[in-house]
Amino acid sequence: xxxxxxxxxxxxxxxxxxxxxxxxxxxxxxxxxxxxxxxxxxxxxxxxxxxxxxxxxxxxxxxxxxxxxxxxxxxxxxxxxxxxxxxxxxxxxxxxxxxxxxxxxxxxxxxxxxxxxxxxxxxxxxxxxxxxxxxxxxxxxxxxxxxxxxxxxxxxxxxxxxxxxxxxxxxxxxxxxxxxxxxxxxxxxxxxxxxxxxxxxxxxxxxxxxxxxxxxxxxxxxxxxxxxxxxxxxxxxxxxxxxxxxxxxxxxxxxxxxxxxxxxxxxxxxxxxxxxxxxxxxxxxxxxxxxxxxxxxxxxxxxxxxxxxxxxxxxxxxxxxxxxxxxxxxxxxxxxxxxxxxxxxxxxxxxxxxxxxxxxxxxxxxxxxxxxxxxxxxxxxxxxxxxxxxxxxxxxxxxxxxxxxxxxxxxxxxxxxxxxxxxxxxxxxxxxxxxxxxxxxxxxxxxxxxxxxxxxxxxxxxxxxxxxxxxxxxxxxxxxxxxxxxxxxxxxxxxxxxxxxxxxxxxxxxxxxxxxxxxxxxxxxxxxxxxxxxxxxxxxxxxxxxxxxxxxxxxxxxxxxxxxxxxxxxxxxxxxxxxxxxxxxxxxxxxxxxxxxxxxxxxxxxxxxxxxxxxxxxxxxxxxxxxxxxxxxxxxxxxxxxxxxx
Amino acid sequence: xxxxxxxxxxxxxxxxxxxxxxxxxxxxxxxxxxxxxxxxxxxxxxxxxxxxxxxxxxxxxxxxxxxxxxxxxxxxxxxxxxxxxxxxxxxxxxxxxxxxxx
Numbered sequence: 001x002x003x004x005x006x007x008x009x010x011x012x013x014x015x016x017x018x019x020x021x022x023x024x025x026x027x028x029x030x031x032x033x034x035x036x037x038x039x040x041x042x043x044x045x046x047x048x049x050x051x052x053x054x055x056x057x058x059x060x061x062x063x064x065x066x067x068x069x070x071x072x073x074x075x076x077x078x079x080x081x082x083x084x085x086x087x088x089x090x091x092x093x094x095x096x097x098x099x100x101x102x103x104x105x106x107x108x109x110x111x112x113x114x115x116x117x118x119x120x121x122x123x124x125x126x127x128x129x130x131x132x133x134x135x136x137x138x139x140x141x142x143x144x145x146x147x148x149x150x151x152x153x154x155x156x157x158x159x160x161x162x163x164x165x166x167x168x169x170x171x172x173x174x175x176x177x178x179x180x181x182x183x184x185x186x187x188x189x190x191x192x193x194x195x196x197x198x199x200x201x202x203x204x205x206x207x208x209x210x211x212x213x214x215x216x217x218x219x220x221x222x223x224x225x226x227x228x229x230x231x232x233x234x235x236x237x238x239x240x241x242x243x244x245x246x247x248x249x250x251x252x253x254x255x256x257x258x259x260x261x262x263x264x265x266x267x268x269x270x271x272x273x274x275x276x277x278x279x280x281x282x283x284x285x286x287x288x289x290x291x292x293x294x295x296x297x298x299x300x301x302x303x304x305x306x307x308x309x310x311x312x313x314x315x316x317x318x319x320x321x322x323x324x325x326x327x328x329x330x331x332x333x334x335x336x337x338x339x340x341x342x343x344x345x346x347x348x349x350x351x352x353x354x355x356x357x358x359x360x361x362x363x364x365x366x367x368x369x370x371x372x373x374x375x376x377x378x379x380x381x382x383x384x385x386x387x388x389x390x391x392x393x394x395x396x397x398x399x400x401x402x403x404x405x406x407x408x409x410x411x412x413x414x415x416x417x418x419x420x421x422x423x424x425x426x427x428x429x430x431x432x433x434x435x436x437x438x439x440x441x442x443x444x445x446x447x448x449x450x451x452x453x454x455x456x457x458x459x460x461x462x463x464x465x466x467x468x469x470x471x472x473x474x475x476x477x478x479x480x481x482x483x484x485x486x487x488x489x490x491x492x493x494x495x496x497x498x499x500x501x502x503x504x505x506x507x508x509x510x511x512x513x514x515x516x517x518x519x520x521x522x523x524x525x526x527x528x529x530x531x532x533x534x535x536x537x538x539x540x541x542x543x544x545x546x547x548x549x550x551x552x553x554x555x556x557x558x559x560x561x562x563x564x565x566x567x568x569x570x571x572x573x574x575x576x577x578x579x580x581x582x583x584x585x586x587x588x589x590x591x592x593x594x595x596x597x598x599x600x601x602x603x604x605x606x607x608x609x610x611x612x613x614x615x616x617x618x619x620x621x622x623x624x625x626x627x628x629x630x631x632x633x634x635x636x637x638x639x640x641x642x643x644x645x646x
Numbered sequence: 647x648x649x650x651x652x653x654x655x656x657x658x659x660x661x662x663x664x665x666x667x668x669x670x671x672x673x674x675x676x677x678x679x680x681x682x683x684x685x686x687x688x689x690x691x692x693x694x695x696x697x698x699x700x701x702x703x704x705x706x707x708x709x710x711x712x713x714x715x716x717x718x719x720x721x722x723x724x725x726x727x728x729x730x731x732x733x734x735x736x737x738x739x740x741x742x743x744x745x746x747x748x
Contacts, residue, residue: 131711131714132692134714135689138685138718139685141717142682142685142717145677145681145721145725146678146682148724148725149724150674264704264705264707265706268706268707268711269705269706272706299700299702299708302706302708302710303696303710304710305692305693311689311693311694312693314689314692315686315689315690315693318685318686342733342737345729345732346729348725349726349728349729352721356718356721356722359718360718628658629652629654631658632652632663635663635666635740636663636744637744638652638744638747
């Protein structure tokens with residue numbers, strides 16, 4: 001078995017190397033494309049682009065960055081070797097034998113939540129859209145208060161390895177396991193793809209590693225982590241990464257704060273008074289070509305409404321954040337790694353603090369980047385602002401090309417890399433646990449598999465899931481990261497959360513309710529995202545391109561000689577128009593059918609409704625009778641010891 | 647897996663369990679409703695009362711930012727407070743209950 005696994009991993013890594021050898025040409029093509037598209041994306045970016053003719057790109061020192069990467073890979077592989085020796089039973093593989101302490105688990109959960117999307121994305125949003133980005137980061141923390149108060153302890157007492165175990169507490173029904181497994185895989189895959197696409201793009205931008213190669217590299221490593229080390233290795237990788245991440249965030253924040261004289265009032269005054277910020281708000285966000293008299297564009301940056309303009313969308317997003325965090329299967333799985341409910345409580349308590357500290361620090365990361373780097377430059381590197389933290393680190397270390405700048409940038413890049421690795425490992429573990437434990441062991445084998453077989457199946461499944469992640473990751477290159485994350489959270493909030501809460505607290509809840517809740521919630525969330533503004537609507541792209549064509553042609557007609565950049569933009573717009581004018585979205589729509597980017601406000605109530613209706617339509621006396629047992633167990637933990645050494 | 651037989655319905659009706667459950671329910675749902683309420687108030691406020699959120703309190707720091715920051719403070723306070731109450735009351739009641747059953 002080991003031989004088989006190692007051969008496959010070897011094959012995958014050889015494939016990676018082979019890919020790495022070929023693509024020098026394609027890299028150039030890619031950076032050329034980004035150089036063309038980036039400055040054209042926002043009007044405000046033009047002056048910056050004009051100043052530096054070189055393509056907008058973060059310049060890393062490859063030798064330093066790659067050795068930092070190697071260092072992180074080396075340390076984590078040592079952890080894997082150590083963990084692999086201790087992973088013998090299915091409980092070891094899925095839950096580290098319940099032997100993680102509350103403190104360790106708290107750090108690991110923090111690591112799971114503070115993904116690269118938060119580390120790079122949230123600070124980027126703040127640097128581009130001001131306080132709206134900060135409102136974003138308050139969502140997860142309330143999600144964890146929900147978990148702390150309502151879910152952590154009952155779940156610890158009720159479950160074993162997976163979400164399926166929790167839902168089956170009142171009867172070992174196969175339909176429940178199937179539904180829970182499918183929903184776990186769906187949520188994990190969307191989340192995984194979001195991380196993977198982000199990671200691939202990041203590597204491409206930072207190190208000139210082609211997208212495919214970086215996806216393969218990350219997957220190969222995560223397969224090694226998960227297949228050999230199981231939950232124990234995944235947990236420790238997560239802990240190491242969380243510590244690195246918080247260190248990096250704290251270091252950057254302190255340096256930013258020192259630059260503003262350690263005075264919070266001066267720090268915010270620096271934001272408001274920054275000419276770059278004012279220009280950015282005026283031209284890029286509010287689209288005022290000339291300043292409106294008496295309007296303070298700097299202060300506007302600290303006022304809400306620049307990013308999510310529709311308040312309903314904000315609330316919908318908030319719902320998905322709060323309930324979705326509580327329905328993410330890879331987080332749920334972490335409750336089973338601690339020995340009892342008390343430790344589960346402690347771990348969430350610790351993670352609330354760590355996470356809260358991190359999200360508060362995003363104020364300094366994001367606004368710091370706005371002050372010292374300028375929103376224009378951040379947007380020129382990457383439209384979503386994902387490069388803000390990295391640029392800030394480079395600046396604080398001493399600037400581009402200096403040793404300090406190179407070192408600090410390399411450190412932060414390596415932290416981002418570790419973050420991605422750790423988060424995808426957790427996701428792959430959750431998805432494979434659902435397939436191996438729920439579908440194979442409990443549905444196909446009726447629970448009659450010995451320890452040896454269970455561990456073997458779990459390892460093979462992780463290998464397959466990891467390999468599948470490579471294929472999907474490469475195929476998803478062009479997908480929108482924000483839409484993928486919105487999907488993962490929406491499915492978790494509308495498919496998983498209602499059935500978990502109802503099965504923990506409602507006596508009459510039963511199999512029919514669980515299955516209909518999961519199915520309707522999941523389908524509703526996916527369906528609404530598919531017809532939402534997150535998708536690409538070619539007719540809209542064509543209309544935008546048409547606008548550029550008209551404006552520029554009008555200029556030409558007036559006798560203005562267009563600069564090379566504008567000519568290129570005109571050509572591109574013409575091509576875009578031709579390509580898109582007859583197209584329609586994936587669902588064959590010309591414009592979004594559902595007006596909000598986040599489906600939560602509709603799909604969460606639908607999930608609850610379907611669960612309740614399904615349950616009432618098929619009453620199940622046995623399930624009701626089992627409620628007392630389950631309820632006493634989840635409140636007291638009686639009978640839980642047997643579940644650990646099962 | 648040797649399963650001991652308990653009369654679950656009886657335990658669920660026992661005064662000790664009812665008491666534990668009553669206290670927990672009040673505390674947990676109450677604080678959850680409080681924190682969720684303040685969070686959605688933040689989102690509603692950001693969406694519908696931008697004028698209020700723009701009022702500056704310290705220098706350029708406005709109510710909106712302070713309210714968002716307050717979410718973290720509320721979460722920290724709830725986490726600490728719940729930890730204390732659970733360690734002191736809920737765990738003790740649970741232990742008593744488990745001993746009674748045995």
